[in-house]
Amino acid sequence: MAEILARHAPSQDALLPILHDVQARFGHVSIEAIHAIALHLNLSRAEVSGVVSFYRDFRRTADKRPTIRLCRAEACQARGGERVAEHAERAAGQRVRVEAVYCLGLCAAGPNAMIGDQLHARLDPARITALIDGL
Amino acid sequence: MQIRISDDALAVACGADAVAHRFAEFGHDVVRTSSWGMHWLEPLVEIDGIGYGPAAAADVENILAGKADAIRIGRIAEHPFIAAQTRLTFARAGWTRPLSLEDYAATGGWGGLKQARALSAEAIVEEVTRSGLRGRGGAGFPAGIKWNTVRLAPGTRKYIVCNADEGDSGTFADRMLMEGDPFMLIEGMAIAGLATGADKGFVYIRSEYPHAVAKMRAAVRLAAPLIAPFEIDVRVGAGAYVCGEETSLLNSIEGKRGEVRAKPPLPAHDGLFGCPTVINNVLTLAATPFVLAKGARAYADYGMGRSRGTMPVQLAGNVKHGGLFETAFGITLGELVEKIGGGTANGRPVRAVQVGGPLGAYFPPALFDTPFDYEAFTAVDGLIGHGGITVFDDSVDMAAQARFAFEFCAAESCGKCTPCRIGAVRGRETMDRMIAGERTADNLTLVADLCETMKFGSLCALGGFTPYPVMSAITHFPEDFDARGQAAAE
Numbered sequence A: 001m002a003e004i005l006a007r008h009a010p011s012q013d014a015l016l017p018i019l020h021d022v023q024a025r026f027g028h029v030s031i032e033a034i035h036a037i038a039l040h041l042n043l044s045r046a047e048v049s050g051v052v053s054f055y056r057d058f059r060r061t062a063d064k065r066p067t068i069r070l071c072r073a074e075a076c077q078a079r080g081g082e083r084v085a086e087h088a089e090r091a092a093g094q095r096v097r098v099e100a101v102y103c104l105g106l107c108a109a110g111p112n113a114m115i116g117d118q119l120h121a122r123l124d125p126a127r128i129t130a131l132i133d134g135l
Numbered sequence B: 001m002q003i004r005i006s007d008d009a010l011a012v013a014c015g016a017d018a019v020a021h022r023f024a025e026f027g028h029d030v031v032r033t034s035s036w037g038m039h040w041l042e043p044l045v046e047i048d049g050i051g052y053g054p055a056a057a058a059d060v061e062n063i064l065a066g067k068a069d070a071i072r073i074g075r076i077a078e079h080p081f082i083a084a085q086t087r088l089t090f091a092r093a094g095w096t097r098p099l100s101l102e103d104y105a106a107t108g109g110w111g112g113l114k115q116a117r118a119l120s121a122e123a124i125v126e127e128v129t130r131s132g133l134r135g136r137g138g139a140g141f142p143a144g145i146k147w148n149t150v151r152l153a154p155g156t157r158k159y160i161v162c163n164a165d166e167g168d169s170g171t172f173a174d175r176m177l178m179e180g181d182p183f184m185l186i187e188g189m190a191i192a193g194l195a196t197g198a199d200k201g202f203v204y205i206r207s208e209y210p211h212a213v214a215k216m217r218a219a220v221r222l223a224a225p226l227i228a229p230f231e232i233d234v235r236v237g238a239g240a241y242v243c244g245e246e247t248s249l250l251n252s253i254e255g256k257r258g259e260v261r262a263k264p265p266l267p268a269h270d271g272l273f274g275c276p277t278v279i280n281n282v283l284t285l286a287a288t289p290f291v292l293a294k295g296a297r298a299y300a301d302y303g304m305g306r307s308r309g310t311m312p313v314q315l316a317g318n319v320k321h322g323g324l325f326e327t328a329f330g331i332t333l334g335e336l337v338e339k340i341g342g343g344t345a346n347g348r349p350v351r352a353v354q355v356g357g358p359l360g361a362y363f364p365p366a367l368f369d370t371p372f373d374y375e376a377f378t379a380v381d382g383l384i385g386h387g388g389i390t391v392f393d394d395s396v397d398m399a400a401q402a403r404f405a406f407e408f409c410a411a412e413s414c415g416k417c418t419p420c421r422i423g424a425v426r427g428r429e430t431m432d433r434m435i436a437g438e439r440t441a442d443n444l445t446l447v448a449d450l451c452e453t454m455k456f457g458s459l460c461a462l463g464g465f466t467p468y469p470v471m472s473a474i475t476h477f478p479e480d481f482d483a484r485g486q487a488a489a490e
Ligand code: SF4
Pocket: B242, B260, B412, B413, B414, B415, B416, B417, B418, B420, B421, B458, B459, B460, B461, B462, B463, B464
């Protein structure tokens, strides 16, 4: 934590970059982290936690399960995305977290999903099931 | 023999890395290029100008043995999808290596910046104004006017902010540009800096685009000495659609909640950190090197009416030939969908297309003669937005799409104004009741009322434009709304 803070100047516009680093490193932004960040940036804890709760990328609690982010936006819907989503839920059960994401910019090749930074296009029920089983 | 394969995110998502790897196993070098934008053919392999696509790793042996006729598409540069385009902004797409400074310079790169350096700030702005370039992010505001306001604004600190928070479904031109030709965006930002007196720029990219983030960061590092003293910082969003709204984007860069600011003051007077700020979309800034290098006239010669230049149209959804198609304004919607796009991917009839992302209107084929032009779209209650066209076949349920529009707005609302925050939730509930066949006529009236309130009572486009998809679905596809009521009444 101290090492992440040391990388960033103590100014408010460093808040988002810091939160990204913390989220990437620990998988969530804990209350302790919020406290440390607030001290470093000279902000109140409420201000920092208000920012954390505003953005979907940051989570307050740890979730160790693997995550797949499935595009649920219109262009993917038009290519059978909802059916793929049903199969994803079924394959995932409680073991894998399936998150909705709205557009990955691969809209002519949907349905699409993302695991970490890895993109997967042209999904169908069989492929999404195989992807999730492999997580 | 030169083998070229794109490393654009879409190509990679379709398996381009595995194909490149397979060629390497056969002892060949593969050059990773930008994408031609023919997405149905990705991964597209180019060997001495001839294309093969979509290619899988298993095809590589056959391609090398000259036995891949089934996926051979002939000379890529002459492919009808490419030949029919007018490429100004995407002139390098497919041709160059995205992070090669040599390729960029060899294809006319930095020519616009060089011109700009020889001109006064006033003259640069004048050139951009005369080109007729309008913001490509949605509203279509003239770029030159915005630049001039910032140029004339008092203050020594000024900023150029590039809005690369391309969150609309069906749009990917910004992503492709940043991944395929990042130096052009950088050059455009540096020109904007000279034109306004700003020496610092930010590119704000959504976190759903990790490939674009990586490319831009690398490109900014490489180009730094060439654009100095102008400096660029890449910032990454954190999963909030509303940050595509310019004032919430500014808040987000400042490290705040991405809530929309009331306007005025305009960002041009009181923008990032309270300083005069140009905030433009990726495509707008990327168009300016051409304007400076070739002159305002050359740009303004393209287009129709007050929509000058070209628009990179994005064909998405259930479309046979999906991808990026840059063309002068004025082509009709029907030509784009049926002729260029080839209709649906699964061969069923086209029933609806949504133009301009999740806040854009749905159109039936009956309106396909509408020309692609800002004013013509406004006249039929639609928006061009960021130029995305999402195609749906005849299995689409328009009541479900209208419901989704409310659901999306509810999920993404920043919460600042009541019509948006509460209205979207109420709208979704009302749609649910209507879909269940409850009091259809009354509920439809309620939805129309709600849309009216959202349209006039919302601070930004998210709440204010959600009525477009909802009302267009109701207006053009009434049968999807009425039939339920009748079925329930019977
Ligand atoms: S319309 Fe919605 S998103 Fe826009 S400012 Fe109001 S509450 Fe926020």
